[in-house]
Amino acid sequence: MANAPGILELLSPYPPGWGGTLLWGAGATLAISAGAFAIGLIIGIGGALGKLSGNRLLLAFLELYTTAVRAVPELILIVGLYYAGTDGLNRLLQAAGLPPLEVNGFIAAIAVLGVVQGAYMTEVLRGAILAVPAGQIEAAKAFGMGPGLRFRRVTLPALLPNALPGLANLWLSVTKDSALVAVVGYQELALATRLAGASTKHYFLFFLAAALLYLAITLVSNLIFWLLERRVRRGQPKLA
């Protein structure tokens, strides 16, 4: 293989190298993950507060949501929600007398992964809120703080150290779950890699490169969450 392109040429960020495609895919992966994480966080906060609100109908509904999402394989959820979501939206539009919409794969991926994340977040945040000592919240009430102020000044800072490890786990799992979006055909890192491999026949090289990109995302995220946790735990007594 004298004139076969070398590893560096194949991975170069400029065409005909595929490095640019992979990096672009990694960017898409990060964007999808961040979007899904944000949506999950919103659903999670709402879900956790809903579960703790004591409304039985709301509780039953949220229980169904979190159990169903956590019991069904992610791939099936993603494929099912992807079709059900786009199909349902178009039926709604049809009912409203509007023309059908081609749903952007990027938006659909974020929405679907966000719904999945939301179920796990609900549980993480519910546990974290429950772990806040009741006395602290009562003290805030005794000082006459309203619910909003109480949440911002007492509950939130007190729950963050409890929630952060769980949130970190969820962030890491969404960066990896976003690879499943490749199966429904949106081009993020996993699918970009498969394309690069298919057109150059250097599958091993490209998948290894993609694996290292994912690993880099994981390791950098670990560092960031470690710093964040140190920050939210400031002032807490050190364990052992």
Add this chain to the structure above:
Amino acid sequence: MDFSWIANYWPLLLTGAWQTLALLVISVGLGFLMAIGLAFAQVSGGPFLRYAARGYSTFFRGTPLLIQLWLLYYGVGSLLPMIPGIRQSLFWPILREGFFFAAVSFTLNYAAYESEVLRGALLAVPKGELEAGRAFGMGRFTLVHRVWLPRALRIALPTIAGEVVMQLKATPLAFTVTVMDLYAVAYKVRQDTLLVYEPLIVVTVFYLVLTAIIARCFRIVEAQVPVRR
């Protein structure tokens, strides 16, 4: 909702369920044995073993299973035929199959996650019990297989049940490498009948039933081990 296709497809559904189950049993069984080795390497190995085991679990837990599967199936799979004589060997019919690659990558991945669980459990065994074993004159191996490992397994049992269910939920990925598992059957039904949701629902019920069975089995095993609370 139209479920009339089940009449024609139930043999295929059963084969699919069988393939899914086979993948699960192989990866959990072999992965667990690997995990024991990896966990001990991290807890009581020398510096080299320790770093190797930690690197292994970081790599496999830090990258998506889909990428690992494709790295093996497409990457290693395209390199394998270059080994001289492999096409004539006895194993070639197995090495050609997507099932083989799925089983290997699921095993490696499961081993990484499980080794972390076991590592924690090994460290959670009370020191006094290990010291008591040593005081009885137990050798290293006897201590591990009579005291350390059994105690750690008991501690890890609830987490292991969770890991096995997670592994079950990961198996549908095998369909991307031509394995005819449960999910692949749903995919085929969709292509044949143009029904989208019904096959997914049926397959989901299969997964839920399998999950319930796994949870039940672990509860029975847990009940076998007496614990003082």
